Amino acid sequence: MTTHHPSDDEFDASDASLTRFDLVKEGARRDGVQIVHYAPRFPVPGTRAERRIERVLSFLFLLTGLMGTAFVVAYIAWPWKYGEGDSTYRALFPYYTPVLGATLGLCLLSLGLGIVVWSKKLLPEEVSIQERHDGPSDSTEQVLTAATILNMGDELGLKRRRFVGLAFLAGAAPLGAVAGALLVGSLIKAPTQDGENVFFTTGWDPKHNDGKPVRLTHEDGTPIRPADVSVGGQITVFPGIPHGATNKWADSPTLLIHLREQDAELTKKQAKELNHGSQWQNFVAYSKICTHAGCPASLYEQQTNRLLCPCHQSQFQITDNARPIFGPASRALPQLPITVDDEGYFIATQDYKIPVGPAFWERP
Amino acid sequence: MKRRKIDVRALPANSARALDERFQAATPLRRLMNKVFPDHWSFLLGEIALYSFIVLLLSGIFLALFFDPSLREVVYDGSYAPLRGVEMSQAYNTALHISFDVRGGLFMRQMHHWAALLFMAAIVVHMFRVFFTGAFRKPREANWIVGVLLFWMGFLEGFGGYSLPDDALSGTGLRIASAIMLSIPIVGTWVTTSLFGGEFPGEVILDRLYIVHVLLVPGALLGLISVHMGLLVKQKHTQWPGPGRTNNNVVGVRMFPGFAAKAGGFFMIVFAMIAALAGLFQINPIWLFGPYKAAVVSAASQPDWYVMFLDGSTRLFPAWEIRFDFFYGDGYTIPPIFWPTVVLPGILTMLPIFYPFIEARFSKDKEVHNLLQRPRDNPLRTALGAMAIAFYVVLLISGGNDVVADKFHISLNAMTWAGRIGILIVPPLAYYVAFRVALGLQQHDREVLAHGVETGIIRRLPDGKFVEIHQPLPSGNGHGPSDEEAHHGLEYGGWVVPKKMNRLGALAPTVKGFFYPIEKAGPAPKPRQLDDDRDREEITSGH
Numbered sequence: 001m002t003t004h005h006p007s008d009d010e011f012d013a014s015d016a017s018l019t020r021f022d023l024v025k026e027g028a029r030r031d032g033v034q035i036v037h038y039a040p041r042f043p044v045p046g047t048r049a050e051r052r053i054e055r056v057l058s059f060l061f062l063l064t065g066l067m068g069t070a071f072v073v074a075y076i077a078w079p080w081k082y083g084e085g086d087s088t089y090r091a092l093f094p095y096y097t098p099v100l101g102a103t104l105g106l107c108l109l110s111l112g113l114g115i116v117v118w119s120k121k122l123l124p125e126e127v128s129i130q131e132r133h134d135g136p137s138d139s140t141e142q143v144l145t146a147a148t149i150l151n152m153g154d155e156l157g158l159k160r161r162r163f164v165g166l167a168f169l170a171g172a173a174p175l176g177a178v179a180g181a182l183l184v185g186s187l188i189k190a191p192t193q194d195g196e197n198v199f200f201t202t203g204w205d206p207k208h209n210d211g212k213p214v215r216l217t218h219e220d221g222t223p224i225r226p227a228d229v230s231v232g233g234q235i236t237v238f239p240g241i242p243h244g245a246t247n248k249w250a251d252s253p254t255l256l257i258h259l260r261e262q263d264a265e266l267t268k269k270q271a272k273e274l275n276h277g278s279q280w281q282n283f284v285a286y287s288k289i290c291t292h293a294g295c296p297a298s299l300y301e302q303q304t305n306r307l308l309c310p311c312h313q314s315q316f317q318i319t320d321n322a323r324p325i326f327g328p329a330s331r332a333l334p335q336l337p338i339t340v341d342d343e344g345y346f347i348a349t350q351d352y353k354i355p356v357g358p359a360f361w362e363r364p
Numbered sequence: 365m366k367r368r369k370i371d372v373r374a375l376p377a378n379s380a381r382a383l384d385e386r387f388q389a390a391t392p393l394r395r396l397m398n399k400v401f402p403d404h405w406s407f408l409l410g411e412i413a414l415y416s417f418i419v420l421l422l423s424g425i426f427l428a429l430f431f432d433p434s435l436r437e438v439v440y441d442g443s444y445a446p447l448r449g450v451e452m453s454q455a456y457n458t459a460l461h462i463s464f465d466v467r468g469g470l471f472m473r474q475m476h477h478w479a480a481l482l483f484m485a486a487i488v489v490h491m492f493r494v495f496f497t498g499a500f501r502k503p504r505e506a507n508w509i510v511g512v513l514l515f516w517m518g519f520l521e522g523f524g525g526y527s528l529p530d531d532a533l534s535g536t537g538l539r540i541a542s543a544i545m546l547s548i549p550i551v552g553t554w555v556t557t558s559l560f561g562g563e564f565p566g567e568v569i570l571d572r573l574y575i576v577h578v579l580l581v582p583g584a585l586l587g588l589i590s591v592h593m594g595l596l597v598k599q600k601h602t603q604w605p606g607p608g609r610t611n612n613n614v615v616g617v618r619m620f621p622g623f624a625a626k627a628g629g630f631f632m633i634v635f636a637m638i639a640a641l642a643g644l645f646q647i648n649p650i651w652l653f654g655p656y657k658a659a660v661v662s663a664a665s666q667p668d669w670y671v672m673f674l675d676g677s678t679r680l681f682p683a684w685e686i687r688f689d690f691f692y693g694d695g696y697t698i699p700p701i702f703w704p705t706v707v708l709p710g711i712l713t714m715l716p717i718f719y720p721f722i723e724a725r726f727s728k729d730k731e732v733h734n735l736l737q738r739p740r741d742n743p744l745r746t747a748l749g750a751m752a753i754a755f756y757v758v759l760l761i762s763g764g765n766d767v768v769a770d771k772f773h774i775s776l777n778a779m780t781w782a783g784r785i786g787i788l789i790v791p792p793l794a795y796y797v798a799f800r801v802a803l804g805l806q807q808h809d810r811e812v813l814a815h816g817v818e819t820g821i822i823r824r825l826p827d828g829k830f831v832e833i834h835q836p837l838p839s840g841n842g843h844g845p846s847d848e849e850a851h852h853g854l855e856y857g858g859w860v861v862p863k864k865m866n867r868l869g870a871l872a873p874t875v876k877g878f879f880y881p882i883e884k885a886g887p888a889p890k891p892r893q894l895d896d897d898r899d900r901e902e903i904t905s906g907h
Contacts (some may be wrong), residue, residue: 031398033618036608075468082443082464100471101643105636112632119625126622130400130614132600134503134732189561191553198563199546199553219659236659245659246437246451247565250539253659288659293543293678293701294564295536296661310663311540312679313766313776326777328678330685330700358543358701359685360552364694 028128037127053121060114067107074099199360202287203239203252204336205351215240216256216285216338216346223345226283229258234300236288239348251356253288253296254336255307256346257318263305267319274353275321278337283346285336286322287356290314292329294358307333331359401623402603402616406493408630413486415634416479417589423476424578430466432458433528433574435567444651452530452655455570459529459650475642480522482638484670487515495749497736499602501729505720507595512716514588516709517581519670524577526648526668528570533648535656536665539564540678547702565658605735605858612734664767672763673756677704680762680783740809741858743802750798751791758786809861813837813854817865835868837861 011026021038028035042050079089080096136142158165191197204214215223217240229235234257238245244252259267264282271279278284286307290297295311305318306325314329316322322333334352341347355363371378384390434454440447442457443464462469491511494500500508523541527534542564545556561568600614609615617623641647654660667675681704689695723745724730739746761768762783769776816834824830837854862868875881 027394028398028618031395033398033400035618080467083445084443097471097474098643100468101640105640105643108632108636108639112629112636115625115629115632119622119629123622123625126617127608127615128400128618129608130398130600132612132614132734134612134734187558188554189557191557193562197553198557238659247535247656247658250564250658292699293540295539295665296659298659298661299663310661310665310766311536312675313780314683324683327780328681328683328700330683358546359697359699360546361549361696361698362553362694363697
């Protein structure tokens with residue numbers, strides 16, 4: 001370590017006696033960096049150890065090229081279309097994506113390893129120390145900058161011309177509101193439609209069926225007779241209106257359950273006032289949309305008459321008004337009042353009496 | 365006019381001169397290349413996140429060329445026979461198209477998804493590193509906050525990403541998101557209908573989510589990452605304590621070529637891992653799930669791992685609904701889902717953001733810290749971190765409690781109760797254990813500094829007592845401990861204390877080689893001959 005550091009002016013970069021590394025060290029010094037340890041990994045050129053590293057490196061880089069080429073070839077030539085071609089094509093097809101992954105992975109891995117090995121085994125061993133310049137700026141600097149900032153206020157004359165400042169603020173505020181207004185005003189949509197809160201109605205409302213009660217239908221739109229559901233069985237039903245089974249009526253899927261005799265009696269006996277008359281013989285229909293987060297509560301345990309929502313494991317007791325008996329749901333599944341029409345098909349006598357799906361602020 | 369011949373050999377120097385005449389780049393360029401970076405494996409964790417993000421941008425641009433986020437109903441007519449003729453949204457249709465009818469499309473889709481998982485994982489592990497080593501302390505509080513925001517932005521970006529394909533799983537996720545929005549008091553229904561353009565699912569949500577996913581959030585991520593990197597360069601990296609390392613310097617290698625080469629190589633290795641995962645390990649096989657239908661769900665519906673802890677909190681939170689019944693109207697409701705999905709993330713955002721200031725206030729520490737702390741040297745922080753991780757892990761496991769129940773034949777309800785009780789008991793337990801472990805490790809360090817390393821050599825004293833010989837550590841000047849040091853023990857330097865003889869050079873170093881030795885074992889150091897044979901009396905059972 002030298003005891004004397006020449007100042008920037010004293011240093012003569014054109015001095016022919018300086019090696020390139022002398023220049024590097026001087027540059028580093030000017031950047032606040034001291035290279036304290038700097039030793040080549042292989043001081044004697046051409047040793048066996050050095051040649052071994054060189055061989056490894058060359059192998060890795062050539063492997064990179066090979067695998068890169070293999071990727072491009074596989075990408076173009078390997079069978080990649082699902083369900084096409086002869087038996088060989090079909091046999092090779094499943095390996096298309098794995099081959100892409102393996103070749104590109106190996107290509108990049110050998111490149112990465114090569115670069116890392118290069119830097120760890122061939123670059124000179126180095127320890128450099130750089131000074132930090134933490135802490136606040138010089139106090140004079142702080143004062144000068146503060147004065148410059150405060151002077152802006154003086155220049156604008158805000159104290160002298162207070163009214164102009166206030167007028168500016170009064171003028172700028174609505175301009176700021178323009179951005180907010182555009183965003184909020186264009187996106188905002190009231191939860192009401194035709195004077196009704198959309199969260200209170202579903203596709204079972206007769207108004208979607210020209211005022212006639214809505215039939216319970218399969219997903220393909222065919223109506224359902226009581227004989228279609230075996231005892232202890234359950235099916236998912238949709239409102240028999242146009243697009244009734246699509247996501248347009250995502251709040252309407254309903255579970256129609258054919259209870260066993262004694263379960264049906266128990267259900268009728270336990271029915272709350274709200275659900276009186278909703279049951280038709282041994283059939284009950286409950287909303288399939290979980291009152292917790294809106295997933296379809298679709299796992300029905302026949303023996304215990306429990307319904308489980310697979311998203312957060314809320315469980316509902318079908319025989320007791322579909323009351324939540326476990327998990328995070330706090331509300332019972334709404335019951336759809338059903339009956340059978342003159343033609344022998346299930347219909348909903350009216351819409352759900354309470355909102356279906358997850359709860360919200362305005363929900364009674 | 366005769367054409368001037370270009371001197372090729374002088375071209376680099378001339379162009380460099382020409383550039384410097386215009387941009388005065390020489391000094392700043394050299395300063396950048398000479399910037400010193402400290403080295404430690406734990407500093408590479410954040411880099412993984414950065415490189416994953418680059419892969420995400422690249423693969424994302426590829427996917428955007430083929431994806432159409434429309435909810436318009438179409439009938440599938442692509443290569444995948446099992447779904448032919450099925451009605452589905454254009455979004456799901458094009459996601460299938462990418463998977464089956466775009467050459468290499470499935471590979472790129474899986475690469476995008478795997479990179480997203482790795483991005484979030486790297487952020488979380490990097491955050492652990494920064495927290496447990498105290499790297500967030502003054503002057504780096506702002507960068508810590510940027511990091512917290514990056515986590516939540518990545519979370520949003522990931523959620524948006526896996527909601528876009530409109531398969532059964534992603535639709536279910538969106539359904540739950542709408543329920544979460546609905547649960548917000550007073551404005552919930554308005555927020556939901558405004559964002560979804562009506563009742564769930566509406567017709568516009570994926571178009572809106574798409575622009576959020578490909579422009580707004582990536583833009584925010586890019587901006588935050590730039591700030592994160594800029595502050596890192598400005599404030600310089602922290603370093604571990606060690607010989608020559610002080611609070612006022614950085615000891616390491618210069619950025620070029622040493623650090624840049626290692627980082628560049630590491631980028632390629634991370635990229636390679638993502639590519640290999642993308643090709644060899646299937647992720648999110650949307651064609652098996654089918655299109656989203658409001659009435660369809662399957663068991664084991666889990667979100668991506670980084671969202672799972674909130675799914676867990678949603679499963680665990682009891683059915684506590686708050687009702688406001690007034691003498692007029694039908695009253696108002698705060699659904700139970702509001703607490704674990706809106707309030708909890710709010711707390712989990714604000715608490716980490718303020719943590720550096722809270723810690724500084726309680727420890728009355730206003731100093732600038734550029735040296736990292738070993739987790740054991742700050743037992744309180746380490747214990748708090750362990751507590752937070754325990755809290756997180758209980759939620760994470762609960763996010764898949766149905767799968768755990770199924771695979772291990774445990775009652776599902778028992779899993780829920782285990783989670784509910786666990787979330788109260790496990791974190792304090794983790795706090796206590798981590799605190800004690802940190803203190804124990806500290807004590808052992810002090811013990812070695814005071815008495816030296818255990819040699820494993822047992823001596824019998826003349827009075828029949830057995831003692832183990834300890835090898836005192838060499839002190840900083842290399843001449844053995846001074847009298848004062850011998851009395852009080854060496855001073856702890858905040859860094860690893862050697863605890864084995866071969867760390868002191870007293871035993872032969874380990875022979876290198878994983879499968880077979882690639883070098884000859886050196887001669888073991890000879891045990892010192894004792895000059896007096898009487899010391900080697902036969903040890904007899906003393907009766």
